[in-house]
Amino acid sequence: MIADARALDGPLEIGGVSFQSRLIVGTGKYETNEVMVDAIRASGAEMVTVAVRRVDLDRSSEAGILHHLDPDEFFLLANTAGCYSAEDAIRYARLARAAGFNEFVKLEVIGDERTLLPDVFGTIEAAKVLADEGFKVMAYTNDDLITALRLEDAGCVAVMPLASPIGSGLGVVNPYFIREIKSRLEVPIIVDAGVGTASHACVTMEQGVDGVLMNTALAAADDPVRMSHAMKHAIIAGRLAYLAGRMPSREIGVPSSPTRGMLD
Amino acid sequence: MTQDTIQVRLNGKDRAIDGGHTVATLLESLDLHPGMVVVELNRDILDRDDYAAHTVSDGDTLELVHFVGGG
Numbered sequence: 001m002i003a004d005a006r007a008l009d010g011p012l013e014i015g016g017v018s019f020q021s022r023l024i025v026g027t028g029k030y031e032t033n034e035v036m037v038d039a040i041r042a043s044g045a046e047m048v049t050v051a052v053r054r055v056d057l058d059r060s061s062e063a064g065i066l067h068h069l070d071p072d073e074f075f076l077l078a079n080t081a082g083c084y085s086a087e088d089a090i091r092y093a094r095l096a097r098a099a100g101f102n103e104f105v106k107l108e109v110i111g112d113e114r115t116l117l118p119d120v121f122g123t124i125e126a127a128k129v130l131a132d133e134g135f136k137v138m139a140y141t142n143d144d145l146i147t148a149l150r151l152e153d154a155g156c157v158a159v160m161p162l163a164s165p166i167g168s169g170l171g172v173v174n175p176y177f178i179r180e181i182k183s184r185l186e187v188p189i190i191v192d193a194g195v196g197t198a199s200h201a202c203v204t205m206e207q208g209v210d211g212v213l214m215n216t217a218l219a220a221a222d223d224p225v226r227m228s229h230a231m232k233h234a235i236i237a238g239r240l241a242y243l244a245g246r247m248p249s250r251e252i253g254v255p256s257s258p259t260r261g262m263l264d
Numbered sequence: 265m266t267q268d269t270i271q272v273r274l275n276g277k278d279r280a281i282d283g284g285h286t287v288a289t290l291l292e293s294l295d296l297h298p299g300m301v302v303v304e305l306n307r308d309i310l311d312r313d314d315y316a317a318h319t320v321s322d323g324d325t326l327e328l329v330h331f332v333g334g335g
Contacts, residue, residue: 026335036333051334054275054327055301057294064300064330081334095329098302098309166335193335215335 005236009243012211014188015104015136015157017075019046022205023235024077024190026215030224033068039218040074042228047075049106049213051082052092071101077138079106084119086126093130105130106160106192106213108140116166116193120147124154131155140192143177145184152185159185160192160213163204167216169196171203178207198227198234205238206246270322281320288315291328301328 011018025045030036040048050065069076078096080089086109093105109126111119118141130137131154138158139151148159161181164170171194172178182189188210195201195214204212212235221227269280281290287310291298303310304327305318320326 027333028335030333049335050331052302052329053332053334055296055330057275057277057328063332065333066300066331076331078331079334094309095302095304095327096331098312099331100312213335 005240009236009239012188014047014138014190017104019075019211020044021046021232021235022211022239023201023231024049024192024211024213025218025228026213027065027069028215029219033065035224036219037068039224039228040069042225042232043218044232045074047077049077049079049215051079052096075104076101077104077106080108080126081106082110083108084110084122086122086129089122089126090129093126093135094133097135102136103134104136104138104157106138106140107156118142118162120144123147124150127151127154127156138190143174143181145177145180148181148185148189152187156187158188158190158210160190162193163191163200163212164194166193168194169200169217169220170194171196171200172207175203175207178204178209182208182210198230201231201234202238202241205235206242208242211235270320272320272323273325275326275328283322285320286316287318287320287326290320290326291315294328296328301330303328 011020012022021044023043023045024047025040025043026049027036080092083089083092089109107126109119109122110116123139123141127137127139136157138160139156140160141147143161151159163172190211190213191204191209192213195217201212218224218228268283270283272279272281287303298315306325
């Protein structure tokens with residue numbers, strides 16, 4: 001069934017790399033590493049995000065995610081999560097690249113602790129530096145068109161507006177702005193953050209964006225593996241509905257059965 | 265020959281370690297696989313192939329980082 005659905009859609013291409021799945025998933029906040037790996041496999045995602053942190057020298061070195069996640073099975077997208085300045089984000093990105101997997105980075109420069117909304121000025125500044133250094137920057141940003149255009153100009157290979165704040169599960173709060181960003185940029189648009197459940201993922205994909213990135217919606221579900229299956233289908237459903245072109249909506253009823261041929 | 269201990273700042277904590285370590289032997293003493301960590305020595309990111317060439321000196325600041333779960 002999935003094979004048929006994929007035949008109706010092209011691949012997602014980001015920075016010269018081709019992906020079959022339009023779902024990108026995070027690896028944070030799972031109760032166990034086993035559940036994380038099972039959930040990611042169920043989601044069908046090929047690209048997975050990871051964070052850069054100090055090795056905890058007082059604990060087992062098994063805490064590193066690469067002890068659980070095979071880098072030959074998944075495409076690792078390192079993030080700069082937790083960085084509040086361009087300088088810090090650039091430092092984290094360079095450390096991530098030195099790990100030797102790829103040139104991709106999910107750039108996050110956070111501007112506010114309560115909402116985790118991005119510092120768009122810092123994000124643009126860091127994006128320019130990193131793109132000049134040969135990074136393939138996928139930039140987390142808000143749903144602002146002008147920022148998105150600046151990030152594309154800065155050389156980002158994907159621009160990733162939020163649906164709603166990170167970890168909020170509120171779904172896409174401004175579908176109009178998401179559509180406008182998609183229609184005005186050439187690079188892939190990945191909606192990153194805020195999706196809470198499968199209907200949100202579906203509605204997001206129906207806006208015509210290229211993909212969705214999520215973490216908490218899967219990790220914080222009561223059953224992450226089951227939710228990952230649901231998200232896989234929701235992403236495909238939303239994408240195909242977008243490609244299929246929906247019927248016009250009307251505020252009156254229109255019968256589906258013939259009005260002629262009724263009995264006296 | 266026993267080396268004197270030196271003071272370094274390692275992942276945000278002051279530590280006394282044996283003198284004479286290279287980055288490579290320090291990682292080994294910490295039971296860390298060199299392929300699993302990235303090392304920043306005094307804010308410079310080291311090339312993995314050079315770990316054995318860098319001596320750890322008194323007063324050095326080292327950051328040993330790796331990938332963890334994140335979104």
